[in-house]
Amino acid sequence: MTLDLRRYLDCAATTPVLPEVQAEIQRVDREAWANPSSLHGFGLAAAEQLERSREQIAGLLGCSGQLIFSSGGSESIHLALQGSAAELWDQQSNPPRLLLSAVEHPATEAAAQQLQRQGWTVERIPVSPQGLIDLDALRHHLARPTQLVSLIWGQSEVGALQPLQEIGDLCREAGVLLHVDAVQVAAQRPIDFDALPIDLMSVASHKLNGPRGVGALLVREGIKLRPIQSGGGQERGLRSGTEPVALIAGFAKALELLQVRRFKDGQDPMPSLRDRLLSAVLQVPGLQLTGPDPRAHPKLRLANHLSLLVRAADGRPLSGRAVVRELSRSGYAISSGSACSSSRAAGSPVLEAMGIDSHWSASGIRLSLGYWHTESDLQDIPEALRLAIASVAAD
Template structure:
């Protein structure tokens, strides 16, 4: 039987064995509600606080600055809507700035704010998918409450100049949020060095369990809660905590910090090997995104004359998992808003394929993937109305 190859780590990652072992006691013996004052409750409270320290350590924060959520989407919603609503009530500000290439977890809250009467500016990006600092300067006003620009793009892997963008926002008196779901645990992320006010994270992108995430909220910053109830998570996120998920997330952050250098070396070397193989063996292909400021694990291509969805199906038939972009929206069958913002034509967008790597991948897997991919591309192009152009 042929071993399956998984090249979609930007969508999700397997839960590490060490993480599972850390979680098990909180699925069985240590099941107490953290809000209870008896020993069962105190056990789970201590576990949450240990996890909070581990998450904080990964991004150079204080434990008190970490609020646990159900994942990156909730963290983004809490950051964007929570900060905007507080700024409106306390300062009368109703202006928010984001970019056209944000994850839907940021774009949809911004659209909801527009429905509530906020003015939202969407920044354009370069052909490599990078936000230009001068565009942010031009969009800022004295009424700007919040700027939200992702740390690294989930589709093409471009890393944004977050530190510079944050400095510009602060100079104008605005808060700055960054969606670091794809960055935290994959590249060095230091909330204090970046000087961001809010930073979103997710567990299942770094070998932790699904259903857990966190929002870093700079000490002294006030935002409005979205979920009201018993006042858990410092009254910012009510509801009984997902103790096993939080414990697993904390362990995953500890492992990510410990293995960061090894991770970066292995996956970036593998990424470069993959990019080289594709460029050599598959004609009429192009790497998308920045060639300089790029996530170590991301390789995003356009294969002219073929459809990306067809590529995914054919690859899956050959036991290779890949994607065209965000796993959170791919089932909607809509063209990538990220690639559209980068100025791609319809043909360039529909011919895109994202391959994202992990510590578990090998050069042998890359060799097999490129060989299979090359064969599939030739097959699809032979059936294409543009076959004379690309064969």
């Protein structure tokens, strides 16, 4: 079967690298391929290119603080949590507390568990049936001994966008450090880091049509971090390892093109395309939206994101993974839950945290659109879903 990009609806998992980005990566690999820490002319050319990309990305994300390059979202999250936790607690005084939402990415959960093993208390703030954090519970838990909050801004599995301004204001009032996982959000809305009440932010290039293998942690001026990976002392000692200068240049190019393509004049076509697809797929018997309904609450959902529960005509929950596999026979690429949990057949902890019965928690599917999609690319999806559901139900 030939793979047709028009049938790729899994952009929350990853996105194809734009041709202009590929060209930029090749150019930099030709012109600035050396080690940016080397002192000779080749090294200086690479170092200049690296700093140009850093400035460009920081400018596009509105960050006047520090920008540390990493291998992607997971590494940025680990550096944010472990790096700031090591500065916040000397292991002598009473153990501090870290707050998370109950619907974090597994990378955040893993970093939190590591801190728990070091003595931190970890508390998960509950979410509503739409996946939105309970602000009263957050407010209540922000008192001492809480010192750090980590929050997924745009939830990858159910699309919920947390009210970041309100959450950040609460953290500021309480004098608590806030890290935000913006890995999904950065591809879906413009970001002005300095204007947001947050201290640390993780992003990844591969969600916004840049290359895989590169990401960044944005750090507000004055916030202290300790490295979690030592060695050559690159990235001002905060992340050792020779920087992938060409990939970083590709990341910068992808972000630049994203601003021009989607956000420049405030007329991002994605939400209305997504809403029309939602209305069409909800005509298919057996499909039910999870997460916020963007037609009623456009600001509460990632712009390119739909997530659904799948049931048979007789009301039985169906396996989301089986529906994904069935659709893939006709060339469609979607995912069950989030790509990171696709290797697990068990139910989704995110859906369960939203109060969805465990019977249903393996029945989630996700469709996430790309910039290239048009209405005509999407018109056959409802019928493809109907056929896939019927086939899985008959098995």
